Amino acid sequence: MTTNSTKLPHVYSPEVQGRRERLGVRLLIVANGSFLAAMMFTWFYLRNLNTNNAWLPKGVHTFSVASGWSAGAGLILAGVLHGIGIQNISLRRLTSKLVLVVLVIGAYLEWHQMAHMPFIAQDADSRPFYNGAYASSWVIMAGTRMFAYLISIFVALGLVIRGYRVTLNPILEEWRQRTAGSWFTWVAIAGFLSAVTISFR
Amino acid sequence: MTTLVHQSEVSSPAPVPAKSLITKLNIVTGFIVGAIFCWGTYYALRAGRDMTDTHNVNKVLIISMFMWSLGFMIGIGALIGPFRWLIGKDLTPEEELYMSGEGQGMKRYFKFCTDHKVVGIQYLVAVMVLLGAGGTMAMMIRTNLARPGSHLVLPQIYNSLVGLHGITMIIAMIIALTGPLGNFILPMMIGARGEAFPRLNAVSFWLLFTAIPVLCSAWFLGGIPTGWSAYAPLSTQAGPGMNAFLVTIIIFAISTAVAGTNITTTVITMRAKGMRFNRVPIFVIGCTISVALAVPAFPTFMAAMVQTGMDRTISTGFFDANVGGTGWLYANLFWIMGHPEVYVILLPGVAALLEMLPVFTRKPLFSFPMAVAGMAGIAGMSALVWAHHMYMSGWMPALNGPFMVTTEFISFPTGLLFLVFVGTLWRSRPWLKFPMLCVYAMMWNLLIGGITGVYVSDVPLDGTLHGSMFVTAHFHYTIMGAALSGAVGAIAYWFPKLSGRMLNERASYISFWFVQIGLNVLFMGMFLVGAEGQARRVANYSEQFAGGNLVSTIGAYSVGVGMLVFLWAIIHSAGKGAIAPANPWGAKTLEWTVPYPAPVENFSEEQVVTSDPYGFGKRVSK
Structure with a gap:
């Protein structure tokens, strides 16, 4: 392998770093998606097998x-609101806060159930x-959704706080x-899929 | 051939960031905080609970084990980055530099260090410890099986030995190459200054580290009576040691997902200029396919373990037929992970040997695209074969035929890889150094493991062989004979880059013959008794299998001696081996242009690749 040499840059550009982080998050979404798929498989498999009519x-x-x-709905709405904030910078601070509020309410609803x-x-x-x-499958699906809420609240809180930091x-x-946005889009899809799944009683 | 040799740089310690918590955290603080979290949770949860109720015991133990892991990660400083991101005060460049461990000597190996080379060495030590522990358990198993009626260990202990040997070795082999070399060498091979997510990389290692004491705790909690497959409902009814198993798997699955994300992103986004995909070294491609396969595969095992944990703690009924569950659910989720996992283990070893084959034959790799297609084909098809492990379980008999066909189709991409090996060796005069011997060993062992794999994937034959020692011999030929030979060869090949010294040749050769002869004797004996009907995972057996078992045990001792010699060679050579030249094998890949010790950012200049890594010359016309 032959090489030429040029001067080494000291830091990566924000674009390079940003693309890298986005790819990383998407790969983690693949892992999370696989977990959700396992939960959906569990639901439909046990439902269709109906062992001992139980x-x-x-x-x-x-x-x-x-x-x-x-x-x-909290996950779906958070995904939509974050998408609006991405499209419209002037609304971003507002949508960031709304995303956080929606997620906290959604998590509370989940916990309440x-x-x-x-x-x-x-x-x-x-x-x-x-x-x-059904009961077993429901509770693990709820737990999976709660996990998505908690991670999303962490991300949303971080975005709200960072929105006020002018030094970044x-x-x-x-x-x-x-x-x-990649994460919130995913959790919106995951929220939709889990809601569809548990609609099949 | 390009062998750019830079002067070694003597690094000076990075400036210590003032008033930063990260300067005070290390493995000791990790242990302290982890222990406080673990025991604090344990005693807090015990209070007021009826601890004669097994569900309560399971709850307390599982939560305490997770708290140990969380506490350790907090104590070592792994969560400082996410917390600082949350509050909008990102780590300063000085803090990032400090976390890279530059100029901190041995101390950096005991800290949350973001240098991929440090993480690589940490993984290497972890692999050696795990292989040592798993190997010791294997020797105990074989000693117990040396003669029928031997009661060296009680049957219950034997069951735990089998389970813990299995899971320890599986974890060790999954990380055997992608851990040490995927971290240390891979970024250098693609001309990168580091990895895409250095902090996540360190998180992946330290998470794994926290899983090891949890797994060890199984011994003190009654062991793992289920084998490493932990089939339900056996696992839901097993004693408290099972909690350690499932917590280990959940932590390991997270660690694997994080490591896979990091390595895949590194390879996709950080290759040197000019390193098109057809110029990426084959080892890098093999590692990337392996970890990318692990990213979606392991969460299904994690899901099965979460369900097992819920059945054990809060009385759900995923695997309990009385409340609508079924053991088939577990078997499906487990094997959806289980078969890809074989290739997660195998591919890096095969790819490492493919990497060194052109170097030792001084020929270009025979059909690079075929090698890539072979590995990608294996990875893709591995997701379509899981139910061949379940022919005899009674699950969907109508699907046995299709799964038999998909399984046997894996022979095609595997055959492509063999073709590349044979094509590269054809009319070559190989330089018979130790790593090259590993190539031959791997080809022999994989051939036997592969062909016997066709036998056991055949539905009628599996009816006879299922659950026998034949199956055990088959997968040991594949995982130990092929993948471990690849890992050993790779460690030897890159040892000069890891340590700056050459691996002791005489000890390596002695080790090689002890191990290779030993493992063939060991598993051939196992094939014989398995074909005659000896069941696996059973502490005792009938007199008729005595001869084969004695032969196997002799082979196992030979393997044990060989591995000890190899371990000695590594430890001795790392300290007292001959100083390695910059590029001892005359290879053309970029890692050999990096000086030893490698600077934190690997390359002092940006690399621009202008040719492929296997251009060892073309045939001279007669």
Whole structure:
């Protein structure tokens, strides 16, 4: 392998660094997507297999379809709002804060549902258990969504705070907004997919 | 051939950033904070709970183990970067330079260091420790199996030995090349000054580091009675040691995703100017395909472990048929990861040997595109074969045929790789140094592992061989015989770059013959008893298998001796070996242009690549 040599640059340009970070986030999204796909596989596999007719045993209550969508709506709305902020710089500070608020409300809704699950029964030793594969699949899907909320709140909070820091490199920050955009787009898709999935009871 | 030799630079310590927390954090603070988090959580959660309830025990243990990992990462300073990003006060250039460990000597190996070369050495030590531990357990297993009715270890301990040997070796082999060489050498090979995400890179190593004590804790919690596959519902009913297993896997899956992201991004975005994809060294391509395959594969195993953990702690029923679950769900999720994982292990080893083959034959690589197509084909098809592990489980018998066909189709891309090896060797006069011997060993072992793989992928034959020692011998030929030979050859080949010294040749040759003869004796014996029907993962066996097992155990001791000699060669040569020339093999790849010790940013000048790395001359017309 032959080489020519030129002077080494000391720092990478914001564009180079920004593209690199965006690719990295997209690869992490692939990993997260694989996890979500495993959860969806779990849902549909157990539902269709219906072992011992215990996907939804008789008398077990479920969440309404609307409640599944309402818990996922925060992720979808955050993705839309962040997209508006990317397109319109003058609205960005406002949309950043709205994204954060929406995510916090969504996380609260998710937590509230998880705290009031209607399908927990008690075994002979008075120990609670998740009655039916629907219940098991629902709680892990909710946990997956909660994880997405927590990561997204971290990112959104960071973007809000960084929006007020004038010392940061504006070009690199613009790239980071777009990189965060990749994440928020993904969580919107993930929120939609999880809501669709749990609509199949 | 270009061998640019720079003068070694004597680096001076980076200025210590004033009032920065990162200067005070290291592995000791990591252990302290980790222990506080772990034991604090343990005692806090125990209070007021009925600890005779296994679900409560599992809850307390799992949360405490995760808190250990989190505490360690906080204590070593891994979360300073994300926290500073959150509050909008990014790390200063002085702090970044300090974290790169420049001029900090041995101390940097015990800190959260972002220099990819330091992380590479950290991974190398971790791999050696894991292989040593896994190998010791293998010797105990083989000693127990030397004679029928031997009660060297109790059956329960034997079960745990098998499980812990399996998972320890799997983790060690997954990181065996992409960890040390994917970090140390790969960025230099592409002419990069570093890696795309140096902090994430260090996070990936230290996460793995935190998983090791967790895995070891399984011994003190009753062991892992399930084998490394941890099939449900056995795993959901196993004792507290199982918690250590699942926490290890979850941490390792995160570490792997982060490492895969870092290496893939580095290769895609940081190649030197002029390094088009057809000029990228084949080892870099093999590593990239391997880690990129791991990124989507491991989260499915992680998902299965999360579900196992939930079944064990909060009484969900993913794998409990009474409440609508099924063990088939686990088997699917596990093997969707499990078969790609074989190629995550194998491809870097094969690629490393392909990398050194032109160097030792002084010929261009025979059909670079074919080699890339072979590796990409294997990676792509590996996602379509998982259910061949489940023929005998009764899951979807109608799919057995299609999965048999897809599995046997993997022979085609594998055949392409063999063609490249044979084509490059054809009419060459190889320079028979130790790494080159590893090429021959890998070809022999992979051939046997591959052909027997066709046997066990065949549905009717699998009905007889499934769950037997035959299968154990098959995958050991592939993973140990082929991938480990590749890893050993690669470590030897790049040893001068890692240590600045040559690996002791005599010890290497002695090690080679002990290991290669030993492993063939070991696994041929296993093939024999397996074909006769000896079940795997069983502590005792019938008298009729005595001969084959004794032969296998003798082979295992030979492997053990050989590996000890190789370990001695590495440790001795790193300290007292002959000083290595800048480019001892006369290779043409860029890493050999970097001086030893390599500067923090590898190259003092930007590299512009103008030719391919295997241009060792063309055939001279007669």
